[in-house]
């Protein structure tokens with residue numbers, strides 16, 4: 001099979017690493033890719049926003065299958081355009097990608113199909129949103145409707161904070177993403193992420209993970225795209241996974257199909273496990289970054305036929321086998337992230353992968369033959385172990401061998417699971 005992978009992050013490096021191990025793979029390209037992905041695939045300098053250019057390249061190389069990593073091209077309809085050109089593609093249509101692209105869309109779907117989630121209202125103007133907040137009281141959650149790079153959500157512990165967040169959205173802090181606002185009930189519980197494939201009809205549960213969104217140790221400081229993750233999530237017991245499938249995923253697949261937007265791709269469900277059970281916080285329509293890195297470490301099966309079956313409506317014919325081991329990833333980021341940081345700082349050394357640990361590249365580039373850090377989140381040191389504690393020790397041992405002066409990481413990724421394992 002000739003495969004083209006779209007994206008350039010740590011998530012895509014992990015996907016590339018796994019796809020490259022497939023005996024079904026003949027030729028492998030990535031656009032635009034990164035220096036880590038270059039170990040597995042030929043990098044192509046395509047502008048991914050130019051769908052005609054992506055299709056022209058795919059035709060020229062007789063690509064059989066395109067895997068889209070990030071959400072932006074999906075929300076922009078790249079998968080639709082590729083499929084219209086006759087190319088099998090992993091990733092949802094533009095219409096189905098609204099599950100991530102519009103929080104209001106997802107909340108309305110939940111309301112229509114009785115999917116458990118926090119009570120909510122949608123607003124197009126500040127004044128009625130403010131009235132609603134005053135009537136409901138705090139704690140309460142304010143969300144910009146559209147894609148805001150993970151920054152459009154305020155969990156307001158006071159009414160004043162909530163009112164300020166509403167003004168921020170309508171004052172344009174998130175551009176058009178904030179032109180509509182969802183105000184949502186605060187859900188109390190433990191968060192977990194659940195990953196599940198769907199070809200529009202059938203579901204194939206993958207695995208669970210927990211991440212660390214805050215930049216600082218002890219889950220302090222501002223939110224980030226994720227400073228680390230581990231899998232599985234202890235709170236997601238087999239019973240809780242079963243309830244999530246029945247109460248959340250299956251009604252979503254059926255509802256999306258019924259509404260004329262069948263969903264094909266991966267559901268990344270952000271869940272709150274409350275006293276009532278699993279409730280949906282949000283959907284993403286692509287693998288998590290860095291959650292994908294730990295999932296790929298744990299996946300025993302060949303990834304390529306699983307993704308291809310998802311794209312071609314044959315998901316009922318495949319299975320996914322997982323290691324019993326835990327996996328954990330530590331994000332090395334540029335000092336200053338998620339605020340301003342220096343670019344093009346040199347990375348002097350990346351240690352070799354072992355059988356049980358590997359460094360994935362995210363925001364790196366080669367400049368005059370030297371490896372440099374170009375992004376906020378730059379490397380993902382990923383390891384597995386019999387326990388999260390063992391995976392954590394292995395990941396930090398490898399992270400400490402990375403030589404990059406401008407980098408930093410949290411030292412406590414996986415702490416909740418480590419505490420549980422000690423108990």
Ligand code: AMP
Nearest residue numbers: 118141153155184185186187270281282
């Ligand atoms: P989201 O971008 O929707 O994942 O929201 C970012 C984070 O805000 C989530 O990971 C939760 O920690 C928190 N959050 C979002 N919605 C709620 C809610 N209804 N109740 C409590 N916390 C929430």
Ligand code: GLY
Nearest residue numbers: 225226288289290
């Ligand atoms: N790590 C969170 C995300 O990929 O959205």
